[in-house]
Amino acid sequence: MKKLLITSFVLGSLTAGSAFAAGPTAAPDLSGFSIGTNAEFSRGSVTANDGSSDGGATTSAGINARYDWALTPTFAVGLGASYSTGNHAFGSYANGTAANINSRYSIDIVPTVALSNDIQLFGKVSSIYGNAASSDGVNNHDVQGVGYGVGVRKMLDKNLYVQAGYDLNKFRDVTYNNGTTASLQENVYSVGIGYKFR
Template identity: 35%
Template structure:
């Protein structure tokens, strides 16, 4: 009886392992995607001439995404990728100030867990960069390059072998930056982005 149970256990393990590993394997490989982003920004601009605070400014743009997923065991996946946004994001406005975020991009790692062979949940840690441009009163008009860090959570749903849908939430914080205006101006910017996209895995 003991030998029969051992043989049965070995058989189950042998048959089950490829199927379990297939969960992660289904997400393996290079992919490209297009996302639609909705971003809420909080920005503080200040100098010796005064300060402006813009909270909850929301706008939308698009992003191109490239990623490579590497399966780690039966269910874990490690993703490496990058995004580039097209279209500007408003960072705030008032009677004397308006600003935009341009040419935003990121590189990231995204560890994930394959719930089954079609659903993947993942976290994301990103290094972010963008150009900021402010206009309005002379003391708040200028440009600056900014970098920072982003953290998020997302899902991917495979629709067959290659096509997938994606939903994601990111919290991005840019490092404090100096904008060269008629006065030395300090800017602090944060953004919260919800995105929905479609992609193709090769």
């Protein structure tokens, strides 16, 4: 999956070069601070050494913010943060206890390529965090992992935009007090709207 995300971003970058070679009216301004909100649909899965193998779906709301630095007229690198509300379902452990992660948040590095004056392709590498419910239903455990994403942003005018994205979040294995070691993974699809300050 990581190879697919990287390939998509590289192909988008090559497409951007040919699109601007055709002669855009003006290069887009990629620098600046942006903030947005989005609806997320996520599909989580859990596997554990107690025999657990399950999945769950969650619909939630998220907010995100980032600052982009334009390195060329058509390429920028951003540093951002994202937060997703509520409990994200990953199914259940073998004993029936729900597997979930509460209040996921991340620190993001976001390279962006302008495909045209109003359409941008972005990638994302994230350090992700949350709080996982334990397999005994009593204790929680902080979890950390890595996320990879790709998305597209369309500017509606010089400030307003809509965007859609896909993220793959892979958390490090977590071992609970009762000895259960669990692996948690999440696929996240999102659509949102935001504002870029000029």
